Amino acid sequence: MKKQSIEEMLGTEEEFLLDCSTTTTMETRATGLKVESSSSILESSLNDTTMMVRKKNNKKKKRFSDEQIKSLESMFETETKLEPKMKLLLAKELGLQPRQVAIWFQNRRARWKSKQLERDYNILKASYDDLASKFENLESEKQALIKQLQRLSDLVGKPREESSCCGLGLAGNSSMDGDSDNGDTKYKFEKKPELSVEGGDGLDFRLDPCSEDEHSKELEYFGQDEEHDLMNIGETTYGILSSSEDWGGLDDSTGLFDQSCSGNSQWWEVWP
DNA sequence: CAGCAATTGAGTCTTACCTCA
DNA sequence: CCTGAGGTAAGACTCAATTGC
Numbered sequence: 001m002k003k004q005s006i007e008e009m010l011g012t013e014e015e016f017l018l019d020c021s022t023t024t025t026m027e028t029r030a031t032g033l034k035v036e037s038s039s040s041i042l043e044s045s046l047n048d049t050t051m052m053v054r055k056k057n058n059k060k061k062k063r064f065s066d067e068q069i070k071s072l073e074s075m076f077e078t079e080t081k082l083e084p085k086m087k088l089l090l091a092k093e094l095g096l097q098p099r100q101v102a103i104w105f106q107n108r109r110a111r112w113k114s115k116q117l118e119r120d121y122n123i124l125k126a127s128y129d130d131l132a133s134k135f136e137n138l139e140s141e142k143q144a145l146i147k148q149l150q151r152l153s154d155l156v157g158k159p160r161e162e163s164s165c166c167g168l169g170l171a172g173n174s175s176m177d178g179d180s181d182n183g184d185t186k187y188k189f190e191k192k193p194e195l196s197v198e199g200g201d202g203l204d205f206r207l208d209p210c211s212e213d214e215h216s217k218e219l220e221y222f223g224q225d226e227e228h229d230l231m232n233i234g235e236t237t238y239g240i241l242s243s244s245e246d247w248g249g250l251d252d253s254t255g256l257f258d259q260s261c262s263g264n265s266q267w268w269e270v271w272p
Numbered sequence: 273c274a275g276c277a278a279t280t281g282a283g284t285c286t287t288a289c290c291t292c293a
Numbered sequence: 294c295c296t297g298a299g300g301t302a303a304g305a306c307t308c309a310a311t312t313g314c
Binding site: 063081085106109110228 | 274275276277278281284
């Protein structure tokens with residue numbers, strides 16, 4: 001033995017005897033099965049003077065009693081490292097070797113550390129997952145906004161080239177194939193679309209109507225499906241664009257389509 | 273010399289499989 | 294043939310103890 005004397009490791013013969021009987025008691029208590037008697041262990045240990053046998057028998061000693069564990073645990077709760085005096089006291093109180101108490105605390109600290117690592121890992125992982133999820137949402141939101149921006153850029157740009165009416169012809173997506181040839185239908189933007197992505201408030205895009213009471217006409221003009229299509233664009237984004245309120249720009253309720261604007265009936269042809 | 277990390281080895285638990293009445 | 298009880302082997306797991314630093 002390198003670090004501790006044989007005496008310390010094994011204790012006195014009386015202690016060894018005690019250990020063996022304790023072991024038997026514990027095993028019987030734990031399993032309810034018939035186990036090797038303490039006397040036979042003692043007998044073999046006393047008859048054999050070699051270390052190996054002692055070691056082997058000593059190795060057989062397993063599992064501290066519930067009471068011992070309870071005491072050790074409660075002590076561990078108050079302090080994870082034992083003062084030498086406390087160790088001796090506790091060992092005496094529990095009928096254990098001081099070395100055993102020291103080892104128990106050592107192993108207990110290792111278990112605690114392992115649990116702590118696990119807890120920390122879980123906390124970090126949850127935090128990471130949350131961030132990753134938010135990042136993904138923001139990413140898709142960004143893509144949706146980019147698409148929308150592109151669409152709106154086209155919408156702002158192209159009609160101007162072709163129209164002199166409102167400074168803007170309203171372009172629709174390809175599905176907006178309303179059959180109106182109404183010559184005096186015209187739309188205009190009161191101001192340029194502006195994107196505002198701030199704290200989830202999202203798209204702040206206003207297309208001011210030339211008239212407030214044109215909703216029904218618009219529905220008539222585009223049909224319900226078109227309105228729905230427009231709404232769906234908004235739904236592809238997360239949060240910001242998820243409601244018709246936020247998706248104000250192309251929502252009929254905002255009166256985007258001002259029928260007071262006239263002429264230029266083929267505006268949808270320029271929709272990308 | 274005590275503490276730590278890694279490892280060992282014995283005890284315990286769980287599960288699947290088999291036999292038999 | 295199906296079923297439940299009992300036995301058991303294998304593998305996983307736990308934990309006191311050992312080893313090396």
